[in-house]
Amino acid sequence: MSLADVVIIDSGGANLASLRFALERLGARSVVSAEPAVVAAAARVLLPGVGAAADAMARLAAAGLIGTVRALSQPLLGICLGMQLLYEHTEEGATTGLGLIPGTVRRIPAAAGRPVPHMGWNTCHALRPDSLLAGIKDGEYFYFVHSYAAPVSASTSATTDYGGPLAAVVERGNFHGVQFHPERSGTAGARVLRNFLEF
């Protein structure tokens, strides 16, 4: 159905260009689609997400994609909000997520000298091996932009610290997620995407 190496789910965010360009630089063919049949037939699926959780879930529902995504057996990588949508629930707009990873995504508490959104380069620390992080040294910097975060749980393979540990890389079966933006994270980010393309 699709000759692309990866199908990017069109969740309505304004900025898919940087992700598409990042895949191009890796020599991967990508298509952007909200068609359930295209997504179901993909070799790999990327679930990006910029914007609000409730809007993104509403768009997935309107496109008839919720059941499709939940039934995927091929590798899926959620990026930023896309990772948060994998969880059961998010405080952002009190939204029900895809329920693929147990837990609730919560607002990051702001504090003096620690503004929210958490925005900028921050380090990642592995809790356990994850093939998404193959070849990446512990303490590597990635680029983050988020106001909500997933708790550290059994599905967390790496954390970042922002007033306490937050889930940065998650994995449950074929469902993977990164809270940072690999397409904005220089050489290390490109390696994460390449690792995903090699699954």
Place this chain on the structure above:
Amino acid sequence: MRDGQVVKGVRFRDHRVVGDILALARRYRDAGADELVFYDITASPENRSVDCAWVSRVAEVLDIPFCVAGGVSTVAQAEAVLGAGAEKISVNSPALERPQLIDELARRFGAQCVVVGIDSQAADGGYHVHQYTGDAGRARDTRRATLEWVREVQQRGAGEIVLNCMAADGVRAGYDVDQLGAVRACCDVPLVASGGAGTAEHFATVFAAAGVDAALAASVFHSGELEIRSLKSFLRAQGIEVRP
């Protein structure tokens, strides 16, 4: 940016061509820059928005965040720039014309995309915001107090503030630590220092003395006087956390 090339002036005047956009973007990315900012300096004075064609070309080659500034005065223009691959948009003169623009952009794209650039210099014992600084003929003092504007843009949803200290711009004599410190005291969102970097010590000083979150520089890097990697090693040795 002007006419498709990178230019740099001194105190916002006498701009000269520094080089090709893509070549410079690649060079700074490879040298370890954490983020790049592109100012289309004649966009607002010429009453036009930024040209999205070069934004897209930059996005094709850059895998670090970049911010685009230049005449964005509507949500639709911002959407085009972000859609072309920019991470953030920075508004300056159009936000002074119509402050409501900041609210609209933050509501539509989230505060993390919305940077407010402020061109400011000392006046009447305080600081004043200036407008249309990309065009020496149109540049003007708005008579607006900088600290009040800093508070207002945060209330309206600015996710980051870049403070361009005009008197220090391009002269490489150090950041305006007093002014940046005054702004820091009323700025809860990330604050980026701009204008005046000349040596590695200037960067260390602005982080330590003004408490800024990031330091922006152009002239010292364009001239090759400072190399980003050695600057970062220097800062790390001073105990300032930087990405290698």
